[in-house]
Amino acid sequence: MTREATHQRRTARKRSPAAEHQPLAEFVPSRRQYLELKSQYPNAILLYRLGDFYEAFDDDARVVAGDARITLTSRSFGRNGRVPMAGIPHHALNHYLARLLAAGHTVAIAEQVSEPGRGLVERAVTRVLTPGTVAEPALLPVGENRYLAAVCPRGERLGLAWVDVSTGEFAVIEFEGHEAQVLLAEELARLDPAECLIPDNLQSPLPLRGHVTRLEHWHFDPERARGGLMEHFRVRSLAAYGCDEKPAAIGAAGAVLAYLNRTNTALLPLLTGLRTESTGSSVGLDAATRRNLELTRSFGTGGSRGSLLGVLGEPRTAMGSRALRRLVNRPLRDLPELRRRQAIVAALVDDGGLRGHLARQLVATGDLERLTGRITQGLAGVRDFLTLRTSLQAVEAIAEHLLASSPALRRLGEQIDLCLDLQELLDVAVVEDAEGARIRPGFSPALDAAIAEIRETRRWLASLERRERERTGIRSLKVGYNKVFGYYIEVTRPNLSLVPTDYIRKQTVATGERYVTTALKEAEARILAAEEEIAALEREALGRLSGVVTAHAARLLRTASQIAFLDALLALAEVAGRGGWIAPVLDDSEVLHIVAGRHPVVETSLASEPFTPNDCHIGGDGPRVLVVTGPNMGGKSTYLRQIALIVLLAQIGSFVPAAEARIGLVDRVFCRVGAQDDLAGGQSTFMVEMVETATILHQATRRSLVILDEVGRGTSTHDGMAIARAVLEDIHDRLGARTLFATHFLELAALEAELERVANVHVAALERDGRVVFLYKVRPGPANRAYGIQVARLAGLPPWVAERAETLLAELTSGQSTYQLVTREEPLAASQTAGGNEDVACQLALTGFQPVSSACQRLARELCALDLNSMTPREALDWLYEQQARLRAMTR
Structure with a gap:
């Protein structure tokens, strides 16, 4: 069952059988109130506030119990009988909401909107959450964007729109031509949306990611979407946004807007x-390449630790972390922009004192993006506006440092x-003093008057106890308060005779x-x-403040974007300074020249x-394909990946771990390494390898960088070698892409003499006393052996x-061993001879090997190999016991 089908099955809700056939009256x-609310949101899980719990009923309860992992119970509704029920404590709502959203559910939350105690409490759905429309910080990963995407097919075009509702990022791109689906898949792999419309x-079929939601098709109509977008942005044309001539992109953006409105x-x-966005502005990276290079997620840890992102420093703010992730996920082909970034990083690397000043101020800016989002949603309290003021003050200090620095x-x-x-508005609107965070006096005269009145009454109450003690003569008299009975005067039993007549017993x-x-x-x-x-x-005062901030939200978000960008580049500068990285020379050539390159992770x-x-030297006047040989564990994969990572680092504007680097910009990077299968998709390890290899051969261009590791190893030796050679020849003859081709087929080293732009390098290793010593050094020429044993x-x-x-191995390499077909002597089963099949069944056998050496010879060799000078008595005894056990097993 597909993910989309599973999602549709889960979200197809209906009332319980008892409710299906009964009128609501x-x-x-x-129960009637619940069913009325549920009918308004039939495809969502309805969480219905009952006291200290959010309850789900009927089929919703079964789903919540399963996916949120809580107990399924039941509840009686009088004569209507019992219905399934699952309850979430109100204080743990976010914890369980995260589980439900991760499972792909839409959740409608019904809150109590009237005070309890006066008949049936009124309830209303106050918010609807879907996997892609979550804005609550408690439900979001701090350093990552969560995207809602929409895909609009229109003829030969595919439009893609995406939005992060917590930061306001809203963007579109349109693809056309025969590679439209490939480019769409690459962009979705970069965004990794939580939900796709x-x-x-x-x-x-389309290469979708995330939880798929089907939306009425008319929302994707370009003309309808154009009208909705122009109304939202209050403009008469979309030309200023660059998408006026992109109908599929407009349709996707309109669908996003309609979904959020719903x-x-x-x-x-x-x-x-x-x-x-334009299709030619960034480096193409498919999902396999992102995974194999571990750009943002490590195989070992499952998170960013151990990935490229994990070693690129730690930005001081959450929005800086998101910005750095976006840089890593989207390397550029825009040479002027890359040089601008590189100049900023260089200035920060050169001035350690400035880095320290900026780091301290960045901490004070906080998450300005999501703070602005919280305010525009009307969810902000006084503390949020104080934080906003502090953030803007820190921004001012940051700008002062920048303006006094390099060009x-x-x-x-x-x-x-x-x-x-x-800033001026917030200065006069909010304050934090001995009384806590509050609206500053003078901002709201009516509020000031109400506060003054209540203060006068409280002063009267504060002096009441003293006055009543003096009036009554009761020294133990106390004035108190509790939530149930309110204010009271308490008199102990021995003094009840002194109680005045105007006291009313409570x-x-x-x-x-x-x-x-x-x-x-x-x-x-x-x-x-x-x-x-x-x-x-x-x-009312906070509403006025929110309205003003919302009116200036575009300015705040632009400022936040610049500060996040600075924070990300500051992290790159810190790791460059700490690691001795250098600024690469970037140009439009096809040269890849790296001296003393290192793998950053x-x-x-x-x-x-x-x-x-x-080092690595390919392109230009030199070879375009390097055939890399050497032993397993010798560092071939590390070498291949470090070249790809250095190129990608250069194309995000970063410094690189090398002594010298000149990098002609690449349009795409393809990386096929490792052995993986896809059992759920019915693909073996070899099939996955061939699919990824085929993708490279179909999509790579002369300006691409191709990393191939062990092509053909998933099948027989002869098949694998034939495939590997054919792939290498096609890359050399037709594609011309800059390529590193690692292989254990040492026979492929002969291609250096046959193909003009192929060169051999190997990862050096030595053998000492039967042990391999890895040197991890890449040297010219092919390896002479694989050191597999x-x-x-x-x-x-x-x-x-x-x-x-x-x-x-010695017998195979000396030619003493031969392959021979041996005829099976036993008769064939009836099923094998059906249909008159007279073929002889054969099995492959190896003949010509020398007989296995005797146990005595083996024991003699092992005894001669012992290093008696370094053995401890315990090790000698252990060896003797091992040989004794082996001999006993042989003589049984």
Whole structure:
């Protein structure tokens, strides 16, 4: 079953059988209220607030119990019987929401909107969450974007739009031609959206990612979408956004807008602009290449630790972390922009003091992007506006440092909008003092008056206890308060005779009696009324502030984007300074010239051990294809990947780990390494290898960088060698791409003499005392052997198996062994001879091997190989016991 089909099955909701056939009027009020709300959101899980729990009922309860991993119970609704129920504690809502959203569900949350205690509590759905429309920080990964995407097919074109509703990023791109689906797959692999919208009438398959949601197809109509976008942005044309002539992209963007309008209109004010991407502006990276190069996710850890992203420093802000991830995910082909980034990184590398100043101020900016989103949704409190003010003050300090620095940094500082008018507004609107975070006096005169009134009443209450003690003579008299009974005067039992006649008894307690007076009741009423008024006036003041900030959201988001970009480049500068990285020379040539290059991730993981650097020279007047040979564990894969990573680092504007580098920009990088299968998709390891190889041969160009490791190893030796040679010849003769081709087929080294642009290099190793020593150095020429048995010994292969393998290898290489078809002597089964098949069944056997050496000979060899000078007595005894056990087993 496909992911889309599974999602449709899960989200297809209906009422319980009992509810299907009964009119709503026959249900008890609470059940009727639930079913009415559920009918408004039939394809969502409805979480219905009941006291301290959010409850799901009927089929929703079964799904919640399974996917959120909570207990399934039931509840009685009077004469309507019992229904399944699953409850989530209100304080743990976000924890379980994350599980439901990860499973691909849409969740509608019904809150209590009236005070309990006055009949049936009114409830209303206050928000609808889907995997791609989550804006709550508690449900989002801090350093990652979460995207909602939409795909709009239109003739030969495919439009793609994506939005991050927590930061306001909204962008489109359009693909056309025979590679449209390939380019779409690459872009979706980069974005990795949580949810993908497609038309409900779409029939042809598309390379989608995330949880697929089918939306009414008319929302994707370009003209309808154009009208919706122009109305949202309040413009008469989309030309300023660069997509006026891209109908498929417009259709996708319109579908995103319509979906947000349906699920949560509060998200729309944050969408202040629309960016149009071009297909030729970035380096093409398919999903396999991203995975094999471990750009943002490591095989070993499952997260960013151990990936390229994980070694590129730690930005000071969450928005900087997201910006750095976007840089790594989207290397550029734009030479001027790359040189601009490189100049900023260089200026930061050269000035350690400036890096320290900027780092401290960046910490104070916080997550300005998501803070702006929270304010535009009307969810902000006084503390959020104080944080915004602090962030803008830090931005001002950052800009001052940049403007006093190098030309590259000064230009960046000039682009930052300081939003001084917003700072001034926040200065007069909010304050934090001894009373806490609050609206500053003077911003709302009505609020000030209400606060003054309640303060006067509280002063009266504060002095009441002293006055009443003096009036009554009761020294133990106390004035107190609790949430149930309000304010009271408490008198202990020995003093009850002194209670004045104007005291009204309210409650008996163990130690005495509690009373109220008319004046006390009036004061309490004034306080309650004033508190309600203050709360309303505070909401009104915060609403005014939110409205002003929302009106300037576009400016704030541009500022946040610049600060996040600076934070990401600062992280690159810090890792470059710490690791001794250099600025590569970038140009439009086809040269790839790297001197003393290092693998950034492996070098970091080695810690105190030195990394062996290596050169790479391909393109230009030299060879375009390097055939890389050498032993397993010798460093071939590390060498191949480090070249690809250095190129990608250069094309995000970073410095690179090398002594010298000149890199002619590449249009695509393809990396096929490792052995993987796809059992769910019915593909063996070899099939996956061939699919990835075929993708490279179909899509690579002369300006691409191709990394191929062990092509053909998943099949027989002769088949594999034939495939590997054919692939290498096609790359050399037809594609002309700059290529590193690692192989264990040493016979392919002969191609250097046959193909003009092919050269051999090998990863050096030595053999000492039967052990292989890896030098990790790439040298010219082919390897003369694979050292497979020596590596097997390192892996722990039993000594007697390794020895037998060496014997067989010697016989194979000397030509003493031959292959022979041996006829099977037993008769064929009836099923094998059906249909008159007279073929003789054969099996392949190896003949000509020398007989296995005797146990005595093996024991003699092992005894001679013992290093008696270094053996401990315990090791000698262990060896003797091992030989004794082996001999006993042979004589049984």
